[in-house]
Every structure is written in C-alpha cells, then in structure tokens.
Amino acid sequence: MSGTSLDGVDGVLVDYSDGADAGRVVAHASRPLPDALRDALLGLQHSGPDELHRAAQAGAALADVYADVVARLLTASGVMPDRVAAIGAHGQTVRHMPPGHPRLQPHEAPYSLQLLAPARLAEATGITVVADFRSRDIAAGGQGAPLVAAFHRAAFGGTGEAVAVVNIGGIANLTALRADGGVRGMDTGPGNVLLDGWCERHTGARYDAGGAWGRRGRVQPALLADLLADPYFGRDGARSTGRDYFNLAWLDAVVARHPGVAAVDVQATLVALTVEGIARAVEATDWGSPTTSGPQRLLVCGGGARNRALMDALAQRLSTVVVDTTDTVGWPVQWVEAAAFAWLARQALLGCSGNAAEVTGACGPRILGAIYRA
Numbered sequence: 026m027s028g029t030s031l032d033g034v035d036g037v038l039v040d041y042s043d044g045a046d047a048g049r050v051v052a053h054a055s056r057p058l059p060d061a062l063r064d065a066l067l068g069l070q071h072s073g074p075d076e077l078h079r080a081a082q083a084g085a086a087l088a089d090v091y092a093d094v095v096a097r098l099l100t101a102s103g104v105m106p107d108r109v110a111a112i113g114a115h116g117q118t119v120r121h122m123p124p125g126h127p128r129l130q131p132h133e134a135p136y137s138l139q140l141l142a143p144a145r146l147a148e149a150t151g152i153t154v155v156a157d158f159r160s161r162d163i164a165a166g167g168q169g170a171p172l173v174a175a176f177h178r179a180a181f182g183g184t185g186e187a188v189a190v191v192n193i194g195g196i197a198n199l200t201a202l203r204a205d206g207g208v209r210g211m212d213t214g215p216g217n218v219l220l221d222g223w224c225e226r227h228t229g230a231r232y233d234a235g236g237a238w239g240r241r242g243r244v245q246p247a248l249l250a251d252l253l254a255d256p257y258f259g260r261d262g263a264r265s266t267g268r269d270y271f272n273l274a275w276l277d278a279v280v281a282r283h284p285g286v287a288a289v290d291v292q293a294t295l296v297a298l299t300v301e302g303i304a305r306a307v308e309a310t311d312w313g314s315p316t317t318s319g320p321q322r323l324l325v326c327g328g329g330a331r332n333r334a335l336m337d338a339l340a341q342r343l344s345t346v347v348v349d350t351t352d353t354v355g356w357p358v359q360w361v362e363a364a365a366f367a368w369l370a371r372q373a374l375l376g377c378s379g380n381a382a383e384v385t386g387a388c389g390p391r392i393l394g395a396i397y398r399a
C-alpha cells in the first residue's frame with residue numbers, strides 16, 4: 026500500500042488459513058519512498074511535459090520499492106514466495122476523477138489512475154500480483170473509493186454495536202459499521218495531506234510529529250468556515266476525493282482571503298478541518314435505526330492516529346463517542362490499509378466481490394482488480 030501521503034510503502038503478510046475472514050498479520054515491513062521517486066510522483070499529480078514517459082518510469086520505480094517490501098516480508102517471516110497466493114498492490118494515485126468530480130466535463134468518462142508496473146512486480150517476486158482495484162467499481166458507476174469498507178467490516182464488524190472506522194491517511198475515510206450489519210462510508214475530506222504540506226512549507230518537517238506544532242496554534246473560526254464552505258463537504262451520496270483536489274493550491278486560495286493569520290494558527294485550523302470533515306460525515310450517515318443516531322465507538326487507523334492533537338480534537342468534537350485507535354482491538358494502525366489490499370487481492374482470486382456498493386455508489390458488487398499470474 027502506498028497512499029496519498031506519499032510517505033512510503035507499507036506491506037503486510039497475511040495468513041488466512043485459520044478461518045478468520047480478515048486474516049492474521051504475520052509480518053509487516055515499510056520502506057520510505059526514495060526522494061527522487063517521491064518528487065517524480067508529486068510532479069505527476071498535475072499535467073506536464075512528457076508525462077506519459079515519466080509516469081511509466083515512476084510506475085516501474087514504485088514496483089521496485091514494492092518488491093523490496095515483499096522481499097523484507099519474506100525474510101522476516103521465513104516464508105517462501107511459492108507459499109504466497111498473491112500480492113495486492115494498490116499503486117500510486119496520480120489522478121482521481123470519479124463521477125461527480127467538479128473538473129469532469131459532462132461528456133468525459135470518470136477514472137482513477139494508479140501508477141505501478143504490476144508485471145514488473147510479478148517478475149521481480151515470482152508471485153501473482155493483483156492490481157488496478159479501482160477501475161471496475163468506477164465502470165460500474167461507483168467512486169472506486171473508498172475500497173476498504175468491506176475489509177473493515179470483516180476486521181471490525183459483527184460486534185452488534187454501531188462502530189465507525191476512520192482511516193486518516195492523506196485523505197480521511199469513514200466506514201460506518203451499523204448495528205444491523207449494514208455498511209456505509211465515504212471519503213470525509215483531507216486527512217493529513219494539507220497538514221503535511223503546510224507543516225513542511227513552514228517548518229521543513231515532512232509531518233507535524235504528534236501534532237505538537239499545530240497544538241501551539243489557535244483555530245481560526247472564520248478561516249475554518251471558509252475552508253468548510255467547499256462544496257465537497259456538503260455533497261450528498263457516495264463521494265471520494267484525492268490529492269489532485271485537496272492540495273496546497275486549494276488551501277492557498279482560501280488562506281489568501283484571510284491575511285495576517287499566523288502559520289501555526291493555519292496548522293491548528295487544518296487539524297480542526299480534518300476533524301470537522303470526519304465529524305460531519307459521521308453525523309450525516311444513516312446509522313440504520315431510529316434508536317441509533319450514531320456509533321458507540323470510533324476506531325482510528327492510518328498515520329493520522331499518531332497525531333495526538335488530532336486524536337484529542339476528534340474525541341472532543343465527538344464527545345458522546347468512545348474514540349480509540351485500532352491498536353486497541355489488535356490491528357496496529359499502520360497495517361490496516363495494507364491488510365485491506367491483501368484481503369481485496371484474496372477476494373479477486375476467490376472470484377468474490379471486493380467493493381461495498383452502498384459505499385462506493387456502484388450499481389452492484391464487483392470483483393476488483395486485474396490479475397498478473399506468477
């Protein structure tokens with residue numbers, strides 16, 4: 026898994042032999058993206074000269090990092106490649122233009138593009154690769170995202186309680202596991218992507234460790250209201266977004282209307298923006314019964330769970346909900362999204378659907394991914 030934060034590649038080796046649908050993580054490994062590759066991928070977030078050539082090169086380089094992560098997983102676990110059924114490889118999203126994207130013209134086809142060279146990864150590892158998970162859901166009228174809801178249900182559902190699972194990666198997404206077994210969900214808006222970009226610009230650090238810098242600032246209500254006025258936060262129905270929408274250019278355009286706000290106060294306001302996007306999504310969700318107006322519990326995964334200021338602000342905003350990380354239920358926050366794509370690869374090999382159509386808005390369940398046999 027490599028997500029919109031562009032921080033690195035997270036891998037897990039998952040064993041499904043003991044019957045638990047979500048599987049059991051037996052090894053994990055992470056590699057940072059080399060600076061040159063990170064810069065190349067950032068440069069490909071928007072159109073530029075020779076971009077097809079650069080995209081192919083970046084996809085190949087990313088496959089090599091994925092192969093390195095796989096090699097580390099095998100070494101750490103002592104498992105031979107021929108014992109691994111498949112690698113679920115997400116690739117790097119450089120364009121996410123699902124149905125309803127404001128820049129999509131009425132006559133244009135929706136799409137979501139993840140760079141990767143899956144054939145190169147299959148050659149390098151000798152293992153079957155499943156890739157390109159999003160396009161089938163989009164072809165079926167869905168957003169192609171978020172795709173983790175069905176896995177979240179397998180890992181965290183079935184408790185009889187209403188549980189919200191929130192992944193705070195570059196973009197944040199909510200999975201609503203209803204007490205009646207139903208599932209809902211959406212991308213709630215920016216997760217870390219603006220926090221990281223603003224922090225790097227003003228402090229040089231790639232992220233605000235523990236949220237310490239942002240905690241020193243004060244939330245600016247007028248700026249927050251202006252950020253939340255973006256139509257994305259008020260959209261009905263299935264919705265998803267990406268770095269090609271929520272980025273520093275988007276932020277700068279709003280901040281320019283609020284001259285004199287200190288950088289640290291913008292950071293504090295961005296924490297509030299991520300929290301408010303999540304809280305509004307929780308509140309807008311149909312939790313399934315008149316007696317269940319919301320979740321009893323909210324479990325956070327993804328790197329944003331390591332931002333203490335963000336976690337505290339979330340708990341404060343959703344004061345009637347118990348806010349925890351997935352660590353507390355046996356799923357370390359950094360491995361959940363990677364385990365979701367292992368699960369999706371398994372679904373593809375089994376010929377089973379991977380999307381939750383109620384979440385993506387697709388017209389029905391679909392088998393996701395293209396298979397590159399070993």
Ligand SMILES: Nc1ncnc2c1ncn2[C@@H]1O[C@H](COP(=O)(O)OP(=O)(O)OP(=O)(O)O)[C@@H](O)[C@H]1O
Pocket residue numbers: 026027028029030031032033192193194195196217220221232233234235236326327328329331332333359362
């Ligand atoms: N100690 C920390 N303090 C604050 N923020 C952290 C910390 N550790 C990680 N993060 C944040 O988490 C981000 C990485 O999270 P993660 O890998 O889950 O996101 P991602 O790669 O965008 O994934 P995805 O899109 O799959 O959800 C970092 O960019 C940073 O913003």
Ligand SMILES: [Mg+2]
Pocket residue numbers: 027028030031032033034035
């Ligand atoms: Mg990441």
